[in-house]
Amino acid sequence: MARILITSALPYINGVKHLGNLAGSMLPADVYARFQRLRGHDVLYICATDEHGTPAELAAASSHMDVRAYCDEQHEIQKTAGDGFSLSYDYFGRTSNAPNIELTQHFAAVLEEKGLIEERVEHQVFSIDDDRFLPDRYVEGICPHCGFERARGDQCDNCGRLLEPTDLKEPYSKISGSKNLEVRETAHLHLIQTKMEAKIRAWVDASTAWPSLAKSIAYKWLDEGLRDRSITRDLKWGVPVAKDGVARPGFETKVFYVWFDAPIGYIGATWEWAEANNGDWESWWRTDKGADDVTYVQFMGKDNVAFHTVSFPATILGSEEPWKSVDKLKAFNWLTWYGGKFSTSENRGVFMDQALDILPGDYWRWYLTANAPEGSDSAFTWEHFQSLINTDLANVLGNYVNRILRFNKSRFEGVVPEGGEWGADEDWLAGELETRLKDAATHFEAMEFRKAAGEVRAIWALGNEYLTRAEPWTKFKTDPAAAAIGVRTALNYMTVMAKIAQPVIPNAAATILDALGIAEDARDWPKGDIRDMLTALPVGQSVEPPEVLFKKIEDTDVEAWTERFGGAEG
RNA sequence: GGCGAGGUAGCUCAGCUGGUUAGAGCGCACGACUCAUAAUCGUGAGGUCGAGAGUUCAAGUCUCUCCCUCGCCA
Numbered sequence: 001m002a003r004i005l006i007t008s009a010l011p012y013i014n015g016v017k018h019l020g021n022l023a024g025s026m027l028p029a030d031v032y033a034r035f036q037r038l039r040g041h042d043v044l045y046i047c048a049t050d051e052h053g054t055p056a057e058l059a060a061a062s063s064h065m066d067v068r069a070y071c072d073e074q075h076e077i078q079k080t081a082g083d084g085f086s087l088s089y090d091y092f093g094r095t096s097n098a099p100n101i102e103l104t105q106h107f108a109a110v111l112e113e114k115g116l117i118e119e120r121v122e123h124q125v126f127s128i129d130d131d132r133f134l135p136d137r138y139v140e141g142i143c144p145h146c147g148f149e150r151a152r153g154d155q156c157d158n159c160g161r162l163l164e165p166t167d168l169k170e171p172y173s174k175i176s177g178s179k180n181l182e183v184r185e186t187a188h189l190h191l192i193q194t195k196m197e198a199k200i201r202a203w204v205d206a207s208t209a210w211p212s213l214a215k216s217i218a219y220k221w222l223d224e225g226l227r228d229r230s231i232t233r234d235l236k237w238g239v240p241v242a243k244d245g246v247a248r249p250g251f252e253t254k255v256f257y258v259w260f261d262a263p264i265g266y267i268g269a270t271w272e273w274a275e276a277n278n279g280d281w282e283s284w285w286r287t288d289k290g291a292d293d294v295t296y297v298q299f300m301g302k303d304n305v306a307f308h309t310v311s312f313p314a315t316i317l318g319s320e321e322p323w324k325s326v327d328k329l330k331a332f333n334w335l336t337w338y339g340g341k342f343s344t345s346e347n348r349g350v351f352m353d354q355a356l357d358i359l360p361g362d363y364w365r366w367y368l369t370a371n372a373p374e375g376s377d378s379a380f381t382w383e384h385f386q387s388l389i390n391t392d393l394a395n396v397l398g399n400y401v402n403r404i405l406r407f408n409k410s411r412f413e414g415v416v417p418e419g420g421e422w423g424a425d426e427d428w429l430a431g432e433l434e435t436r437l438k439d440a441a442t443h444f445e446a447m448e449f450r451k452a453a454g455e456v457r458a459i460w461a462l463g464n465e466y467l468t469r470a471e472p473w474t475k476f477k478t479d480p481a482a483a484a485i486g487v488r489t490a491l492n493y494m495t496v497m498a499k500i501a502q503p504v505i506p507n508a509a510a511t512i513l514d515a516l517g518i519a520e521d522a523r524d525w526p527k528g529d530i531r532d533m534l535t536a537l538p539v540g541q542s543v544e545p546p547e548v549l550f551k552k553i554e555d556t557d558v559e560a561w562t563e564r565f566g567g568a569e570g
Numbered sequence: 571g572g573c574g575a576g577g578u579a580g581c582u583c584a585g586c587u588g589g590u591u592a593g594a595g596c597g598c599a600c601g602a603c604u605c606a607u608a609a610u611c612g613u614g615a616g617g618u619c620g621a622g623a624g625u626u627c628a629a630g631u632c633u634c635u636c637c638c639u640c641g642c643c644a
Binding site: 137152213216217220224302303333334336339340341370371374375376377378379381383384387388390391392394395396398399400401402403404405406407408410411450451454457458461464465467468469471472473474476487548549550551552 | 581595606
């Protein structure tokens with residue numbers, strides 16, 4: 001039994017995530033976690049909301065809420081949405097909670113001891129009316145180069161030149177529009193990443209279990225040269241710049257910058273899990289305290305790769321403490337909406353809560369796994385969604401369950417029938433299943449989700465092929481015993497179909513296993529002798545057809561959803 | 571504008587370090603079957619791999635140029 005630590009990129013607190021976010025980190029992490037649990041491994045799947053930073057403050061302000069209260073509310077909303085998709089976090093924590101605050105302050109202190117943090121004075125724009133320092137991109141004004149009127153403080157959208165906020169003519173606050181600004185000196189802590197470059201490069205070189213997408217992004221950053229980056233901000237909402245409860249002199253009104261404390265949240269959330277479950281978080285994160293046998297797997301979208309391959313490692317490696325660092329890293333491309341990006345304002349795309357309004361989580365889980373944006377960006381379309389759901393879930397899987405259970409009910413009184421001899425058809429089925437089962441496990445293990453889903457689908461289809469060969473409905477007329485072996489094998493096969501479906505569509509799989517009377521503790525990934533697998537159900541056991549597993553998506557549904565959420569014309 | 575990703579059957583995508591008749595699923599056509607959610611099973615027709623040039627005995631798979639799409643910086 002291996003110990004596997006799994007984290008999904010932390011969703012930002014600001015609003016419910018859309019399907020692309022789900023597809024690119026939380027869902028595949030969950031599928032992988034479920035698969036590894038079924039394999040009997042000791043899995044810890046951790047996620048959390050990333051709560052600090054200016055966007056959270058502004059969103060709270062526009063909702064006329066205290067930031068903490070806003071985050072409390074949003075955290076619950078995201079937790080609920082995750083539950084709706086059956087995301088099986090062992091813990092869904094918060095970067096604003098005490099463990100993360102303590103850890104963030106700890107890392108800052110240790111990094112400073114190692115000479116990797118320096119205090120430097122910067123000039124930043126302060127908005128008197130907003131009563132706050134403005135991040136560069138929240139200052140706008142006229143570009144000194146091209147005269148564009150809404151240039152940002154970091155760069156001009158029109159001519160593309162990089163700018164400093166102080167370059168802008170007639171600058172104003174993007175937050176309030178106020179022109180009552182001034183430049184103030186403010187000291188900030190900087191992480192001296194330049195000193196870490198060689199160490200990080202060596203670490204990246206040594207990381208073999210990363211896909212090319214992750215490696216190339218990491219090298220791109222390293223090749224361009226790391227920069228020393230500010231890790232504090234003049235904000236109220238965040239991890240206080242303090243040590244042992246005492247604020248650093250001159251930093252009483254400053255907090256750590258969100259990019260520094262967010263990834264530490266993986267560890268913080270594990271600590272939260274430990275407190276809630278009487279667990280030992282250090283045995284997962286400290287290689288000197290038992291984590292040396294842990295395999296750590298991270299899931300993220302491609303926008304997050306640099307933070308996980310360079311920035312966060314700078315923190316971890318820089319501390320020179322025995323922290324666990326990532327072993328396997330799975331990065332996803334974008335799920336696009338008809339080839340373009342999801343957009344709230346333009347009514348393009350579906351958000352997690354809306355998706356659940358329409359259909360249960362399993363439908364989405366199947367589509368997003370079978371169509372995961374692994375090798376390249378992948379386009380969501382209603383038409384594609386409709387065809388995958390109807391074919392794979394309703395017709396191939398759902399109909400199989402229905403046809404065989406109903407046939408069994410009308411011909412064999414709804415119990416696993418007795419009689420008949422294992423024959424050539426059963427040998428054929430067992431042979432096919434043996435290879436496909438291995439392939440499916442291999443693909444799940446390798447985190448190749450499209451291929452894994454494809455193999456699962458192939459195994460489902462195999463059930464229908466077997467029935468075509470066995471044709472119990474024909475044999476029943478002349479030789480009920482011959483029909484019985486067909487039905488009995490088909491029922492046993494259904495247990496395999498459902499068990500391997502569990503990582504992707506856990507609820508539907510549970511419904512099927514319930515119908516077959518499979519005990520909760522007997523639902524692990526199928527293993528052992530194939531023939532045993534296909535003869536395990538006790539003869540005489542009652543099996544009842546469940547309600548329709550998956551309803552079909554009608555053309556009228558697609559029309560209505562296109563109208564509501566956008567589509568080809570959106 | 572800079573950077574990145576990509577352009578492979580009607581659609582969504584696979585194609586590792588170049589090498590037999592370029593693959594899958596969906597869709598489509600035809601056939602079979604009738605237990606089942608008009609479901610299922612079988613067979614088949616569809617691409618010369620964005621365009622051009624080059625390297626090579628051999629290129630979708632390497633090089634260059636161009637066109638287009640998408641994303642990030644914004």
